[in-house]
Amino acid sequence: MDIKAARYTGEFVNMAPHGRGETLERDGSRFEGEFRNGTRFTYVPNAQAANGAAGATSPGKEFNADGTLRYEGEFAAGVAHGAGRYFLADGSRYEGHMRDGQMTGVGKLFKVRFARLRV
Numbered sequence: 001m002d003i004k005a006a007r008y009t010g011e012f013v014n015m016a017p018h019g020r021g022e023t024l025e026r027d028g029s030r031f032e033g034e035f036r037n038g039t040r041f042t043y044v045p046n047a048q049a050a051n052g053a054a055g056a057t058s059p060g061k062e063f064n065a066d067g068t069l070r071y072e073g074e075f076a077a078g079v080a081h082g083a084g085r086y087f088l089a090d091g092s093r094y095e096g097h098m099r100d101g102q103m104t105g106v107g108k109l110f111k112v113r114f115a116r117l118r119v
Helices: none
Strands: 007-013 015-022 030-036 058-063 069-076 077-088 095-097 101-108
Touching: 069 095
Parallel strands: none
Antiparallel strands: 007 015, 015 030, 030 058, 058 069, 069 077, 077 095, 095 101
């Protein structure tokens, strides 16, 4: 098993995480999504396609250690890859394309606006 998480909860095949599941990492962060053969769902390039899985991504969610949502969207090779929403620590969010865990391509960044309160 390739998962190095503190805890895995979910489906197993041949004693390995396979199907929908969740990991709780040692730092307290969490991942919910698809697992195949003991690892987070992996992108299969067209040249290495197996069983028609070429170019596939899988939906999932990543959470920060405090339980707040970090990323919700498509994953490949265990990282954000495809369409999704990334939530920044300041409350802003990015909605758009991700590639290898990075914001790229077409997307929108929604910044948080702070209002002054009179007391």
